[in-house]
Amino acid sequence: MRIKMKGAAPAAALTRILAALEQELIDASDEEIMEAAKDLGMNPYMKGSAAFLGLKYAAKPRLSDFFDLAAFGNARIEIERIADAARREGKDPADK
Secondary structure, eight states, X not given: OOOOOOOOOHHHHXXXXXXXXXXXHXXXXXXXXXXXXXXXXXXXXXXXXXXXXXXXXXXXXXXXXXXXHHHHHHHHHHHHHHXXXXXXXXXXXXXX
């Protein structure tokens, strides 16, 4: 009997695809890149074109670029769980 295998996470699959295409994009000429943008319906000559999103101007830094917000959220949930348990026992969570 075969064991069921988990499929790859979509984010991991996308990362692998982008890594595989990275060298191809680096080696591509400007003309090839402009042609590909036009094929995708983008107008690279238009100011603010999505074809150059993040290339001409750096994207604004986000809080998630510097901090692991998921870990913060998990810690917050755990703190609230402990506080609720202390309240049920009749203790003040602020007292140590």
